[in-house]
Amino acid sequence: MRRLWGRLNSVNVQKAVWGLEELGLAYERVEAGGAFGRVREPAYLALNPNGLVPVLEEDGYVLWESNAILRYLARGHGAGALWPEGARARGHVDQWLDWQAGTFTPAMRDVFWQTVRTAPAAQDAAIIARSVAEAEACAAILEAHLRGRAYAVGEDFTAADIALGCAAHRWLHLDVARVERPALRDWYARISARPAARGALPPLS
Known part of the structure; x- marks a missing residue:
């Protein structure tokens, strides 16, 4: 299961969403941050101690920082496309x-x-x-x-x-x-x- 935490009016969440959509990867997006709150809750801070969005969860693997998420998706699923050769x-x-x-x-x-x-x-x-x-x-x-x-x-x-x-x-x-x-x-x-x-x-x- 792949889950992305974050509200879509965040420029950092937008990067992760665009990457997921570009690669055709199935995911669930959970509203978090800003007006949606959640990011200071203990369960969320256990995922990202910074209390920021986005966070990517993938079969027990947790990753935060938007460009790290984008790199991970591109390297893992977009080699030769989003992630060029060379x-x-x-x-x-x-x-x-x-x-x-x-x-x-x-x-x-x-x-x-x-x-x-x-x-x-x-x-x-x-x-x-x-x-x-x-x-x-x-x-x-x-x-x-x-x-x-x-x-x-x-x-x-x-x-x-x-x-x-x-x-x-x-x-x-x-x-x-x-x-x-x-x-x-x-x-x-x-x-x-x-x-x-x-x-x-x-x-x-």
Whole structure:
């Protein structure tokens, strides 16, 4: 039995859901985190002592951290597809997974929380402006990399596109002014049209 714990409005849960759907793996998703609670309950903390989502359970095996889950799924079920052949291609997939988690998503965290999850009267324009500037620097890096490319790594869709795609979904749907990035837009349109993406990328909330 395979179970994924986490709410779908979490960008980290979206990565795991997209990976599972892309690979056609059967799973049950259990709402947890945010308004659904559960993550501070002893039973959940026994799965993930951080009290965060997502958590993957698979026949007694427990794994947390969204990109670790994505790597596990890709390596175990998507070798040659989500997880390309060749050490150098895999190194580039890892590079973009780490950049998404450590750079791009943190850069936009404050603007997301301020504009999506904070009441308008309580929003801080300075915090929003700083976060937008940091996210724009990341978007410029991604734009330059994607120019002339169909996918993030090599000629095929990989786990890197899933992680980056979930972050781009958040960035491109924030209610802020952004620099137009045509390569980023074209790549996002291409990957978000995949059937597996449709159920993994809900409106921001």
